Structure formats: structure tokens, C-alpha cells
Amino acid sequence: MDEKYDVIVLGTGLTECILSGILSVEGKKVLHIDRQDHYGGESASLNLTQLYKKFRPGKEDTKPDGLGRDRDWNVDLIPKFLMANGELSNILVHTNVTRYIDFKQISGSFVFRSGKIAKVPSNRSEAINSSLMGMFEKRRLAKFLEFVGGYKEDDLATHQGLKLDTNTMSEVYLKFGLETGTRDFVGHSMALWTNDDYLKQPARETVERIALYLNSMARYGKSPYIYPVYGLGELPQGFARLSAIYGGTFMLNKPVDEIVYGEDGKVTGVKSEGEVASAPIVIGDPTYFPEKVKKTGQKVIRAMCILDHPVPNTGNLDSVQIIIPQNQVQRKNDIYIAVMSSAHNVCAKDHYLAIVSTIIETDKPHIELEPAFNLLGPRKETLMGIADIYEPIEDGTKDGVFISKSYDSSSHFESTTDDVKDIYFRLTGQPLVVKPRPENEEDESAIRAE
Template identity: 65%
Template sequence: MEEEYDVIVLGTGLTECVLSGLLSVEGKKVLHMDRNDYYGGESASLNLTQLYRKFRDGSEPPSHLGRDRDYSIDLIPKFMMANEELVKVLTHTDVTRYLEFKQIEGSYVYRDGRVAKVPANEMEAVTSSLIGLFEKRRLKKFLEFIQKWSDSDPSTHQGIDLDRMQMADVFKKFGLEAGTQDLVGHAMALYPNDNYLYRPARETYERIVLYVSSVARYGKSPYIYPLYGLGELPQGFARLSAIYGGTYMLDKPVDEILYDDEGKFKGVRSGEEKAYAKQVIGDPSYFPEKVKTVGRVIRAICLLKHPIPNTSDVNSVQLIIPQNQIGRKHDIYVACVSATHNVCAKGYYLAIVSTVVETDIPEKEIVPGLQLLGPIDEKYVSVSNINVPVDDGTKDQVFISKSYDASSHFVSIYDDICDMYKRITGSELVLKRRPRQDEEQATSAGQ
């Protein structure tokens, strides 16, 4: 440890590992530490023993659940959209060579007391059981408008200015009912609340395009998920960092953050050892005095012995309960994967229900989601703070990531990565494709 680095990274959550990998590729000398003995931090995937250590005070897992190694349970479940920016980061950095993805079989939404598939295109809108005959036509016209829109061709605009009009006005122009707006805004554009209605429509347009194009890529649903759980993602970026000279230390406590006379970061102390750097990146747990709590998230990890009812018995599903359907301010998310994703024993399904806490009885708030699961074999509940940095880090060179939100997708995480990258380096994140391993080998063989 007794060395000088360009950057020290604390915690191996996904945000920290992506930044560590990107900075290492750019030639920065990186030291990456984590107080845990496993990768992933708050976004780790745990085996049964680790799960029972965290949620059951270390008691023995029941034998009927099967073997320890059959489980890789996400603490914070999130699905990736096939065409989203984080997938492009994986591809450009060649981290995909460490990962294998499987498609999520269904994208569903809760409306008017029942569960139904989210229509992914104009044809599905016409056949959807979610909406009445006349509303189907209106939704079809709206989706056709989205698909045909071209910035350079005013004839596709239908008098709409995406940059000046609010989304609420666009919905009004197409005459979409409140329930259909919920469907589009929450199950396709994936907004966690209704604030988007009063923002420029372009943001929602881009999110819907991402959803529809991601569905078109693989069919069935827009989502993909790594085998063996999300904990594989930070490990993939950790390997990338190590290839480029990054130093990793797990099970390494951080006893003190060191600052110079001007209050700027200068290093960290672990026991008697010290390491020095100009900048530090870390998750909120390493800097409790530099973050503020802006909310709380409740998550219930549930083991089931059956697929989620009313989802055509698919082995994996994203199910969203829009806030307005149950009189809340935030959506409830249900993410379900199964033994086919190598995250639980054969015959089991893993469903995780999450939402932003709004009352003093958090567990009562996720009941609408739990009720959709059918009989639950085991349940592990946690409530965690949503912490954000108080400052942007440019003054003291301490760059802190945001806690993970309640949503079951990666949109907000990628935004945080880009924002932090710009503050750390002073420039925008521009992805340059790395040569793949086989290309590098071919090049070196030819020399």
C-alpha cells in the first residue's frame, strides 16, 4: 500500500468498479479497496451462507433450500435494457467476455387490479388486454408517431415540439387516458413517479425509443440479465482494471481518510499502512460526514417454488405497479429470475419487491407487490437509506457515488457514472472501443 497512486477507489459497487476500469484503461494508476471479503458492495450477489449472515444473524440456512453454491442472490436487483448505454460500456471495454447474458422473458404491468403484458409495439397495442377498443387506436397512433419521428423531417412532427412541449401536453394531444399514460410513462419510459409529465417531452421520447428498440433486438422483453447475478458486473470491471495495472484489495478496512492542510484528499490509512493519491472515489458508506439522506428504499427478497402468477409461467419477469394504481407517490417494482439464471437452486424462483419508503411502516408499503407473488417460501427484508453527496467533489477531490434507487433498471446508475466521470476527469465520457482479446492475440502473433 505504501505507494503513490493517481486514484484510490473505495468499495466495489458497480459504479466504483466501472469508473475504476475506465480510468485504468486510460492509464491511471488505481488502487481499489473494499472492507468486505466479496465484490459488489451494496450491489453484491450473495450465496446462502452470506445471505443468512446478513439477514438471519448468521444462522444456518435450512437444508431444503439446497447447496450454498447454487445461490447468487442480488441485494439490489436490476435488469439491463438491451440497447442501453451501460451495455455499450460493457461492449466497448470488452468486459462482455467475462459475462454471459440471458434474456428476461416478460415485461408486465399492473393495471386495474390485474397483471398484463406491456405492449412493445403498435401491433401489441392493438391486441393488448389492458385497454379498450378506442384507446387502443389512440395508443397505436401515439406509438406510430414515436417510431416515425425524425428531427430533420417536420412532416413527422404533427405540430409537436419535443424540446418545448411538456409530456403531459403530448399525451393530451393524442387523447391518452390516465391509465394509458401510466403504462407508457412507468412501464415503458420507466419513470418512478409522475414528475416527468411536466418536463420536456424529448426525455420521455428517448426513453420510449430505448424500450422499443431493446425489445426489437431480442423480442419478448427489452431486458437482459447476467448469469450468476449482478455481482458478476463489478467483477468484470475489476478484471478489466487489473489487466491495465489496477491493484485490488478485498477485506481491507479503511481506518482513516487523510487530508492536507487545505482540506484536500491526500490518502487513506488501513491499520499501520498508508496509500496516497490525488483523488478518491467511493460509495457513501465510506464518507458518512459528506453525504445526506434523501430517502429510503425497502426491498424484500422472496424465494418462490413457482413462477409469478398471471405472467404466462415465464421463468423471469419485470413487473411494475405504477404509483397511481395503488394511491402512492412511487412505483413498486417486482423483478423475478430463476434457476435458469444460475442464481438459485433448481425448482426455485427469486422475486425481489422494492419501492421508495413513504410511511413509518415500510413493509406494509410493498404488500401490493408481495400479493402478486403467490405463496412465498422464504422472505428477507431490508430497508436502506438513499444517500447522495453534499458536494460535487471538485474542491476536496472526494468523489462519492449515489446510493442505488428502488427501480429495477440501470438508467440512474449510468447517469451517475457519466456525471462522476466528468467531475473526476474534466471531460465527457466518450467510449473508445478496446481491441478484443482475440484481436490483441492476433496482433501480437503477427509481430
């Protein structure tokens, strides 16, 4: 401990581990500490005993019979999927962390509409047969998606008279004559917005989000999502291994007694068990800096549901995402359902894990999840947890302390990688440039999505 480092990182959540890995690769001397005895922090994957200890402390023996061995379970605390062509996938390839992790494709993406779920089309044939739209609306949607796929910033002929930085997304939808139900489906299951605030905003970000969805879908088919075998806890461990290969020092189960500051108010190190490790920069998650973060006012509820059957009306697929747009159930925020199975080594054989999440809107949050529970069928077990969402009060440039944001309720990691890039820029003054390696045979298998 009694050494000098360039950077000290507190907590082994995904955001912290990505930054630790990238900074180590860049030649920084990194010390990485976690007071917990396992990797992942708030984004860990827990076995059955750990799961019950967290959500039912003192009542670990209440778990149902027939759930198999402890080691068969890797339950994500923060359920999210990776976009096949998203920023996190690019970072994984760029840093070679793909050497340590295998991925499987998520078999289908579904959206709730008019009281039932329908598959989000993954190809032209599915679009033609989709129950989401009538024939004329399908043609209008096809023209809209052709516009998104063909848009080029430097080619005015592809703009169709639209200015993405000034036209709102409502105006873009209006130009293509899309119905309200189609706007719901596109905005929430493709652009992946959690509410309808985006309709009043300039259209550029939404168009870029839809393009990312389409490109990710085209990469593997079926769905735009991939997921690590053995759960999301593999991701922080992969980046931690990268950091260690490049000289990073890791200490788990190590208490953090004090953040040390100099007379000028700038951080100088971290104290633990009487020793002080020195560094001019400290990165960490909100739990290490309660006095330097604030609640956003939002809380996320997550329910871990154990099933012994596939989700009804999904064609017995081994993994799916289901989005319940807020308008469909008279809410302000969407409800997300992430479903995995023993095919992903996250639960025992013949079992399925459905994790439901949303932003809390009432004083009876468990009732808010009923629309999702109704889609799942009988549940063998349901474990619920509520978490506040925190963000740093300051940007870290004054005192050298850079704090990540809490993980939100969204179904993917794009907001997490935005936070990584934001912290990196504030810390170094340079943008994080992720350059995927030239495509060759090795790269094509770099993210293996079976």
C-alpha cells in the first residue's frame, strides 16, 4: 500500500474496471481496491447463497427446493444486454478483453402492445408478417427506416429536407406519417428511450440510436443484443484482468478508511488499515463518496424472478428482451424484462431467470411491476430490491476525485459507456477514442455470439 501510484480506483463495478483497464494499457500505474470480497460492485453476478444473503438476510434457508447447485447460478444485480455494435462491444474488441469472455446472442426482442407481446422484426420477412402494424403502416415504416439507414451527413440528398439538429423527433415521425403506436414501438424498442421526452428534442440522437439498433441487428440477426456466458460479472473481471496484465495492482476485501486530501483540497491518496497509498487521481463509485454525490430523485426497482418454464408467447426462446412502453400501461417510464436461461450458465438446468426493472413512480413499487409479472407466468421465486440513483455533485477537476454514476434502469450499456467516456475526458482532457481493430478472421470471432 505504501507506494505512489498514478491512479487509485475504488470499487470493481464495470465503469471502474473499464477505466482501470484502459489507463493501465496507457501506461498508468494503477492501484485498484474493493472493500467487498468479489468483483463487480453494484454490477456483480451472485450465486444463489449470495443472492439470498443480499435480498433476504437471515432467511437464506427460505429458497425453494429443486434449484440445483449454488455454482449453477450467476444472477446479475444490474440486468443489461450489450448492443452488438455498441460502444461497450467496441471497447471490448479494442482492448482485447474479448479473449477472456464468451458471448451468446439474445434470441429475440419483444415489445408489449395492445395487451400482448409481439416480436420486434429482425428481418424483412418478419416485418411483413408482424402483428405490430397494418400493411400500409409497414410501408411507411420501411421508408422511415430506409431514411435512417441511408442518412449521410455530407449528402443533402439523403436528408429529405430534414435538419436533425433543429427538427424534433415528432416532426420527423410526422413527415413519414407514422402512427402513434408505431412511434411507440420505434422510440422505445428500437431507439430504447425510457420515456417520451425525446419527442420534443432534436431528432439527431434518436436517429443515431435507431441506426445503432439496425446495425447491431444486422450483425448477428435474431436480436441486436449479446450477453456474456456466466453473467455480466464476467465483464468487470475481464477488464480487471486486462489491468493486471499491464501492471495494475488489485486488492479485494480491503477496507477504505479515509480519502486523504492535501491542504489545497486536492486528493493525495487513500488510507487503509493504517497504510496510505498516494496518487493525484482517485476514481470510484458513489458508495465510496457519500458526501460528494447526490440523489437524482429517481429510484430503480428490480425483481429477480426464477421460472421453471420459458416466458409464454415467446416461441420457447432461451433468452429474450421484453419492453413494456410506458404509454401501454399508463406510466411515465418503460418496464424492462431481461430473460436468460441455463444456456447462458446463469441458472440451473431447465430454469429461466427473468429480471424486471423500472423507475419507481408510486409508493407501491411492487404493484408497478404487475404488467411484467402477468407476462411471465407462474414464478418459483421473486426477489426484489430498490436502489437510489446517484450522480456526482462536481466533475472532479478541482480535487482529482472522479465519481461514476449509478447504473440506470435502461436495458443496455450505452449510458454506462457514456459515463466512462465522460470521466475519461474530464480526467485526461482528451476524448476516449475507441478504434476497432481492422476486421480479419480473428476479429470476426472476437465477440463470439453463438
